Amino acid sequence: MNRRAGVLALATVTFASLPAAAQTPDSFPPHAPSPTTLGPVRFPPFTESTLPNGMTLLVVENHSQPMLSVSLSFKAGSTRDPAGKEGVAELTAQILTKGSAKHTGDQISALIEGVGGGLSASAGADFFTISENVLSDHADVALGLLGEVSRTPALAANELEIARTQALSSLQLELSQPASIAARFFRQTIYGKNPYGRDATEASYKAITRLDVTAFAKKYLVPSGALLVMAGDVTPAQAKAWATKVFGTWRGVPPPAPAPVAAASPKTEILLINRPGSVQANIIMGNTTYGPLDSSYYATRVAMQVLGGGADARLFLILREAKGWTYGAYAGLSRYRGLGFWQATFEGRTAVADSALAEMLHQVDLLRTEAIPANELAAAKGFLVGSFPLTIETSDQVAGAVGNAKLLGLGNNYVQTYRERLNAITATQAEAAAAKALHRDHLTIVVVGDAQALYDKLKGLAPVKLMDVDGHVMAASDLNPTAAVLTIDPSQIVAHRDSFVVFVQGRALGTQVSEVRRAADSLVYEETLNFGPLGTQHTVVQMDPASYRMRQVDQTGKVNGQDALIHLVYAGGRVKGSASQPQASGTARAITVDTAASPDAHDDNALATLVPALPLAAGKTFAFGVFAAGDPAERVWTAKVIPPDTVTVPAGKFTAYRVELRGGESGLDYFITTTGPRRLVRIDVVGQPLSIQLAK
C-alpha cells in the first residue's frame, strides 16, 4: 500500500542498472549538441464522409484521453457583412451560444460547464465556426447543444444589445492603440474595394439590427457545404451516428459565393496617419499576394521566416538587436480563402522611424534579389519544421489544423506532408517566391505617428499621403497651425450665471457655477468649482472688454488636500506670476512663471467664455495661442467644429456643436448650442471620465 516505497524501489532498480563503475563522463561539451534524427509525425488517421444534406464530416480518432473536440464551420464570415453593417457576423457569433429554442443562455452555460466542457462561436473573414470541447462520455449533451445553437439559436434582442455594447467598448480601446489603427488603414488600402479590407466601425455596429443577425444565421448557417470535425475519443461509426441524429433532418443550401472583387494595387506609397504627440511610430508594410492554393506558398513561407519570423530573423536581429530601435519587428504571410497578403511590422521611437523604414525596404530588396545563405535557410526551415508537432498536440489543435486545411481546400494529406514540403525548399525557390510575393513597386506602407516630426523625413523614402486618424486627407501645412487672432462676436458674450453638475465616472460628485459679467472696464469670468470630497477651486479671469486680451487670472483652492493656486498677470508681451499645481504624488508642484506671451494669447481659463463667441460653423477649424499655468511656453491650440447633434445634460436636451479643443495637456470637448446667444452646456475631458454638464 505504500506507494512511495514502490517508486523508490523502482528508482533503486533503475539506478542500479546504470553501468555502475562507469567511465568518468566525458567533459561537458562546449557547444550545443546537434539534432538527432527527426521523428515522424504519426498523424492519427482520419475519415471523411458526407451526409445527405451536404454536410461534410471529418473524424480524427485519438483514444489516448477521454476528450472530444468538435467544430462546425460554415463558409461565410465577415466578408459577407452587408455594406454599412460590418460586424454582423461577429455579433451573430457572440450571441449564438447565448440561448436556443430549447434553453436559455444560462441553462446552456450550466449544461456545458456541467459536463466539463466549453462551447463558443466565432467569425473570421471567411468562416463562421462553433467549437466545443467535452469529456467524451458526455458527448451526447455537447452535441445536442451544438445542434440547438446552430439550428435554432434564440439570437435574443437583449443579448444583441449586450454584445453590441461590448463590441463598441472593444472598438474604442482598439482605436486608442496605434498598432490597431495602422492595421485597419493597412488592410483597407491593400484591399481597396475587396471585402477583406473592411472593418467594423462605431457607425456600422450601431446600424446592426436583430433582423440583420437573424438573416445572417438563416442564410449562411445551413448544412450544405458546412464542415463538421470531430477529433479525439470517438470512432467514425459513433461520429456518424451522432451527426445523423443531430443534423440529419437539417436542410439548407447557402447562396452562391459572390464573385471575387479585384483588390487595389496602388503604387508604392507611404500613408502617414497623424497622431499628434505620439512618442512611438508604428509601421506596417506589405501587399496582397495570391490564393491559398498557389504553388509558391511553401517557398514564400520560408522566405518570410528568414525576413521576420521571430527573434532569429533579419528584421529582429537588425532593428532590435543591432540597432536597439524597437522591442520587436516581424514579417509574415497571411492566407485567406481568397486573396491573401504579406506584411512586415515595426514599432519604435519616432526619432528612428525613418531609418527603420529605410532598413525594412532594404531588407525587402535583399530578400527578392539575393539567395538566402545556407545557415539562415537551415535555421528557418528548422524552426518551421521543428515547431509543427507542437501545434498539433491536443485534440483541439488537431481539429483546428485538419478543419482549416479542409476549408481552405488544401487537400486531404496537407497536414501529413506539410513538414516534408517545407523541408524541400531551396534558396533559389525562396528567392523566386519572395520576388513574386513582395511587390516592391506596389508596396503599401502605413506609418502611424507624429506627422509633424515624420513628414519631411519620410518624403525621401517614397511619396507620402498625409491623413488624420479619421481618414481625412490633410495638407502638410495643417501640421503646423499658426496661431491667428480670434474673431470674437460680442453679441455672443452676455452676462449670465450658469450652474453645472460635475460627473466623475458617471456619478455626480460636485458642482460648478460659472459667471460672466461686464464691469466698467473689464470682462470678468468667475468660476467656482466644488469637487465634493476632492476639493474646491475658485477662479477669476479678467480680460479687456474690447479686445478680449488677457489681463489677469487668479485661482485659489484645494484639491486632494493640496493648494491649487494661480496668480498670473499678462502685460507687455509677457505673462508673469506663480502657480501651485496639485499632483497625483500628493505634493503640489510650485511653479514660477515669467515667459513671453503674444498679446493675443489666451489663458486656458478664458476659453470657456471666448470659444462660444467664435464664428462657429460645422467643419471650421481655428488655431490660436494659449497659455496654461505649468506650460513652459505659449502653445498653439486648435478648435475643430463638429456638425451639431443633440446633447443631453441635466438641464435638458440641446442641439449643440461639439468643438474639439486640442493642444493642451488634456483634450477638451466643448458642447456649445447652435442658436445665439450661444451657451456652453457641457465640457468633457478627453481620455478621463470627467464631464461638467449644465444643470440650469
Next chain:
Amino acid sequence: MRVARVSLFMAILAAAPATAQQVVGSVTIDSFRLANGLQVLYAEQHATPVVTVDLWYRVGARNERPKLSGFAHLFEHMMFQGSAHVGKAEHFKYVERAGGDENGSTHDDYTNYFETLPSNRLNLALWLEADRMRSLAVTQQNLENQRQAVEEEKRLRVDNQPYAGALRASLIWPYDSTNCFAYAHPGIGVMEDLDSAKLADVQAFHDTYYAPNNTTLVVAGDFKPADLKQLVTRYFSDIPSKPAPAAVTCNYKLSPGIVERVVADSHATLPAVIRVYRIPAAADGDTPALDLLNTILGQGESSRLNVEVVRRDTAAVNASSFSVNERRGPGSLLVLGIANQGVTAARLDTLLAAQVEAIRANGVTADELTRAKNQYRAGVIESRETTFGVAEAINYYSLLFPSVSDMNTDPQRYLAVTADDIKRVAAKYLDPANATVVTVNPAGKTQSGGDQ
C-alpha cells in the same frame, strides 16, 4: 409522487459512480537519481514527436529573508542571461531555432524552467539546463540589467495595473511576518530590497539553492529512457551537490479573528472587494473538497457568484473565487469581485459574504457537485494532453505530496467528495473569523487613455 421521482433522480445522479467511465488515465512515472542528488522523473508519451524538459528548483519567495525580498524572481531573470557556453540572452534563441517554446516562472515554493521542443532536440534542452545550473554568469552587469527589468516588470504588471497591487497585498495580509515571513511578503519584492541587492547576495543565493540536490528534473514526451539517462549523466553528474538549504516554517492560526484592510488604488475606476481565507497545503485531506467548493462557488458562468451576484443582483462587473495552494505551507482561497457602477464596496462585500454563508449553512446540490467533478476531470485530462502539462503535474506532485505517484490516485479523492464534505470544509475554513477582507477604493485621477 412527482417530488419523490425528482429526489430519486437526484439521488441516482449523486450516486453515479465515477468508476462507470474512465476516470483519468494513469501516467507511468519512472525515476532515477544521480549521486549528486539530482532527482530525475520521466514519463514516456509517443503520440507526437514532442518532448518537454521541466526543472523545478525548490526555491521561491518562501525562502527569502527580510531585506532580500524579490530575490527568487530576480534570480529567475538572471538564469536567462547566459552561462559559460551560452551567450547572454541566447538561451531562448537556441530553443526558438529548434522550433521550441521555453519560459520560466517564480512561485512561492519553487521556480521552474522548461522547454518544449521537437523530440530530436532533447539533448539541446538538457545541455542548456546543465550549463546554467553549473556555470551561470553571475556578474554585476547582468545583475544591473535584470534588476531594472524586474523593477520595470513590477511597474508594468503591478504598480500600474488596476487591482494588481491590492490582490498581491491580499495574499500576504493573512500571515504575520514574524511567524511566517515566507508567505507574508511580496514575491515580486519591494523596490528598496531590489535596489540594494548586492552581487555577493545573488551569488550566495545561487550557491545555496541552485544545486542538483535541490532540484527535480522532469522529462515527458517522445524519448528513449536509455538516451535520457545517458544525456543526464553526461551533462549533470559532475555538478557538485551543496549542503541542504535551511528548512522554512510558516506558523499560522486558523480563524484568529477577522482582519479588515482598505486600499486606495489610483488606477482603479470601480471599487472592489477581496476576501481571503486561509486553507491547508495542497496535500491535505481537505483539499479536494475545497477545490470543488471553489468551483461551485466561483468558477465559470454557472457558478454561484456569477449567477447570483453578477447576473441576478447586477452588483458586480465580475465576481469569482480561486485558490492559491501550490505550496507546502498554508494556502489561500479568495472570493472577489469588482463592483458595478453605482454599487458600493460595502454592498458588494455583503453579497459576496452572503454567498459564502449560503454554502456554509445549506451546502451545495447534488447537481452542482456532479458538475464540479466533471469540470475537475476535464481540467486534469486537458492538462494531460500536452507534454508540458504532464511534466508540470509530475513536478507538482513530487514537490507537494508525500509521493509522486499520488498524481495517479489524487483524482479518485476528488471524485469521492460528498456534499457533506463540502459543507464541512466550508464551515471550517470559510469562517468569517478566518477571513481577511480587503476593500479597494478607486482614488484620484484615472490614467489618461492611449499613448505610450
